[in-house]
Amino acid sequence: SERELGEIYDFAVQLGKDAGNLLMNFAKARWGDKGSGEQLFSEKDNAVDIVTKADEDVEAFVKSSIQKKYSTHKFIGEETYSKGASRDYLIGDEPTWCVDPLDGTVNYTHLFPMFCVSIAFIVHGKATVGVIYAPFLNQLFTACKGRGAWLNETQQLPLIRNPIPPMPARAPGGCIFSCEWGKDRRDKPDGNMHRKVESFINMAAEAGGRDGKGGMVHGIRSLGSATLDFAYVAMGAFDIWWEGGCWEWDVSAGIAILQEAGGLITTANPPQDHQTAEITNVRLGSRLYLAIRPAGPSDTETGRQTQ
Numbered sequence: 001s002e003r004e005l006g007e008i009y010d011f012a013v014q015l016g017k018d019a020g021n022l023l024m025n026f027a028k029a030r031w032g033d034k035g036s037g038e039q040l041f042s043e044k045d046n047a048v049d050i051v052t053k054a055d056e057d058v059e060a061f062v063k064s065s066i067q068k069k070y071s072t073h074k075f076i077g078e079e080t081y082s083k084g085a086s087r088d089y090l091i092g093d094e095p096t097w098c099v100d101p102l103d104g105t106v107n108y109t110h111l112f113p114m115f116c117v118s119i120a121f122i123v124h125g126k127a128t129v130g131v132i133y134a135p136f137l138n139q140l141f142t143a144c145k146g147r148g149a150w151l152n153e154t155q156q157l158p159l160i161r162n163p164i165p166p167m168p169a170r171a172p173g174g175c176i177f178s179c180e181w182g183k184d185r186r187d188k189p190d191g192n193m194h195r196k197v198e199s200f201i202n203m204a205a206e207a208g209g210r211d212g213k214g215g216m217v218h219g220i221r222s223l224g225s226a227t228l229d230f231a232y233v234a235m236g237a238f239d240i241w242w243e244g245g246c247w248e249w250d251v252s253a254g255i256a257i258l259q260e261a262g263g264l265i266t267t268a269n270p271p272q273d274h275q276t277a278e279i280t281n282v283r284l285g286s287r288l289y290l291a292i293r294p295a296g297p298s299d300t301e302t303g304r305q306t307q
């Protein structure tokens, strides 16, 4: 019911704040430690897929808080997810909490501020509540279906509503495009890394711009946190974000927030495919996501407007 959902939202927001503060305590304890030789992380699948004590302890805290309050709900967390479990197992119809205790683990280990906790509540496969808290940045993003998306509980998202149309015909001029590198470092000519570099070049290149159809992108970014990418698309700071290789905990809270802010999510490759891609009903379980920021009332089909 509405009331129950409201309670879940309030609980998730408080839990996000508490978990983020815990993360920040871990980060502070590390100030000055760089190079001390202390074992800060261990490797999972490869040398860039890492886990820290902060990931594990924050997940344990979030998991036990949820289980205490909602003992019948299912819990999926990045660190408790067991390798080899079938992907079908992940998100079903039942009420499910999907949590990344520390998104941007590499950033965290370098004390690069782009890291956050991400908590989503999913019903019937739909991300309904999303909480993302980046404690170093003091940015809290929250959303609940039907109640809008918010920054620090006071500013409604998107903050910026111009200037591009929501589904540009090709890489739109004047936008900021964000793309993550993921963790796959296998260097094959047609592999992930190469395709990403290629799409970066396509987006950045002058070709395709200045012909009245596209235009040069203003900038290309890689934050190192897929979760914060979503939040920044919802804010309007990023126009487009794309990544192949995400897991449910990387995207669930971000999807709830972006959808509530009026943005679009699809599973496609930029820039060629996104015009024809199906936008409705993003299926959690895909690895590939493309997010497009909310359009504003000042957007037009043909061109950009500046404020």
Ligand code: IPD
Residues within 6 Å of the ligand: 078, 100, 102, 103, 104, 105, 106, 180, 181, 182, 183, 223, 224, 225, 226, 227, 243, 245, 246, 247, 250
């Ligand atoms: C990762 C980050 C990274 C993205 C990866 C994610 P983690 O999450 O969001 O930017 O490229 O796909 O798995 O491991 O830091 O929680």
